[in-house]
Amino acid sequence: MEMILPVIVFSVIVGALIAFLVFGNYLRNRKLEIQSIIKPEVAESNLKLGNKPSGAKKPQHKSHSHSHAAADKEANKKHHPLDVNTLKGHGDSVTGICFSLDGHSLATACGDGVVRVFKLDDASSRSFKFLRINLPAGHHPTAVSFLDDGSSVVVATQAFTGSSLYMYGEEKPKSTADQKQQAKLPLPEIKWEHHKVHDQRAILTLVGTRATYGSADGSVLLASCSEGTDIRLWHGKSGKALGNADTAQLKNTMATISPDGRFIAAAAFTADVKIWEIVYSKDGTVKEISKVMQLKGHKSAVTWLCFASNSEQIITSSKDGSIRIWNINVRYHLDEDPKTIKSFPIPLHDENANALHYDRLSLSPDQKILAATHGSTLQWLSPETGHVLDTAQKAHDGDITDIKWSPTPISFESKRVSILATAGTDKKVKLWVAPPFQQS
Numbered sequence: 001m002e003m004i005l006p007v008i009v010f011s012v013i014v015g016a017l018i019a020f021l022v023f024g025n026y027l028r029n030r031k032l033e034i035q036s037i038i039k040p041e042v043a044e045s046n047l048k049l050g051n052k053p054s055g056a057k058k059p060q061h062k063s064h065s066h067s068h069a070a071a072d073k074e075a076n077k078k079h080h081p082l083d084v085n086t087l088k089g090h091g092d093s094v095t096g097i098c099f100s101l102d103g104h105s106l107a108t109a110c111g112d113g114v115v116r117v118f119k120l121d122d123a124s125s126r127s128f129k130f131l132r133i134n135l136p137a138g139h140h141p142t143a144v145s146f147l148d149d150g151s152s153v154v155v156a157t158q159a160f161t162g163s164s165l166y167m168y169g170e171e172k173p174k175s176t177a178d179q180k181q182q183a184k185l186p187l188p189e190i191k192w193e194h195h196k197v198h199d200q201r202a203i204l205t206l207v208g209t210r211a212t213y214g215s216a217d218g219s220v221l222l223a224s225c226s227e228g229t230d231i232r233l234w235h236g237k238s239g240k241a242l243g244n245a246d247t248a249q250l251k252n253t254m255a256t257i258s259p260d261g262r263f264i265a266a267a268a269f270t271a272d273v274k275i276w277e278i279v280y281s282k283d284g285t286v287k288e289i290s291k292v293m294q295l296k297g298h299k300s301a302v303t304w305l306c307f308a309s310n311s312e313q314i315i316t317s318s319k320d321g322s323i324r325i326w327n328i329n330v331r332y333h334l335d336e337d338p339k340t341i342k343s344f345p346i347p348l349h350d351e352n353a354n355a356l357h358y359d360r361l362s363l364s365p366d367q368k369i370l371a372a373t374h375g376s377t378l379q380w381l382s383p384e385t386g387h388v389l390d391t392a393q394k395a396h397d398g399d400i401t402d403i404k405w406s407p408t409p410i411s412f413e414s415k416r417v418s419i420l421a422t423a424g425t426d427k428k429v430k431l432w433v434a435p436p437f438q439q440s
Helices: 004-048 060-076 176-181
Strands: 083-087 094-099 105-110 114-119 130-134 140-146 152-159 162-169 189-195 197-200 203-210 220-226 230-235 241-246 252-257 263-268 273-280 286-295 302-307 313-318 322-327 339-345 360-363 370-374 377-381 388-392 400-405 410-412 415-417 419-424 429-433
Touching: 094 400, 094 419, 105 140, 105 152, 114 140, 114 152, 140 203, 152 203, 162 197, 162 203, 197 220, 197 230, 203 252, 220 252, 230 252, 230 263, 230 286, 241 273, 241 286, 252 302, 263 286, 263 302, 273 313, 302 360, 313 360, 360 400, 370 400, 377 400
Parallel strands: 094 140
Antiparallel strands: 083 429, 094 105, 105 114, 114 130, 140 152, 152 162, 162 189, 203 220, 220 230, 230 241, 252 263, 263 273, 273 286, 302 313, 313 322, 322 339, 360 370, 370 377, 377 388, 400 419, 410 415, 419 429
């Protein structure tokens, strides 16, 4: 019993000491909490009285806001040396772009229901003037094409009722006095329109060119390609339907018209590309559209194609992982088939080293550079060798929806250079100079 009593006393003392320490720590924490509550109230009252606390530090959250602003500013900087400008102001994904024939204007079709026509006097400008064309309610533009040097555009739209085409042209003032009274340029008015041009099917591509081949009268012709199998040819100025073509391949991917207005070529569900010739009468009008050739050689579906500026070659990209350049300047009426001039592997691979395909192609007017896209990646290649000249990873913050070269050089920092325009789902249109140009 004498041995147990000291142990009990010692335990009581230790327990009391521990309880005292815990209680003291609790009181200190409460005091700090009360002070933390009081200090902001005092500071707030001082601010209301106009007394700034001396030596007070800025709240930590402000430094975070500054860091976020700096990060946003850094993100807005050009991430690639060939990226020279951005056309801003779009409220949704940009679905299509087109340069005017003189290269001084760029039209954009946007998912916000607006077509914008930008003036590109200098590609290095800090801001660009643009004309805003509001489409009829419920119509969303899918593609756009110029008819001339910038005063008229044709817009392909999709609505609940089906696909439509609208031609907008400038409304000229009635008199000089009326023109002086107007503070702004007159908005374009609808010159012609067609509805359900491909029934309920959407228009995938709309391409225009000035017909100069043979006896053609120089009118601008338009080829609209539906998501079905049909392609329609239109007279740009009058809106008259000139003929039809059908790929008969389940569904179309795209169609285009040769720069001289002689051929229509289409990529569809299969590996073959079908080509039609536009036959002109002696008076320059379109007489008929007849199927004349097929490009056979790819092992899988063709994803995109483009004509060379001389209208004698076609470049195709396929899901088989290859690019082919074809000579179509053949005597097809004597059953001479188009020939593959060159074939290159597509220099893009996924994480498993599988070859990827290109979504879009565009050949520069001088035929020296081929621009190609896959998702948000943009590449420039040599059509002579297939070598990659440059690559822009994540050229847009989303998939690239369209690419076009300017038909003529554009002013840029006191020079005239070839400009490539790209559109994306990130609500942006970007302007790029051609490699190997580098900014000094």
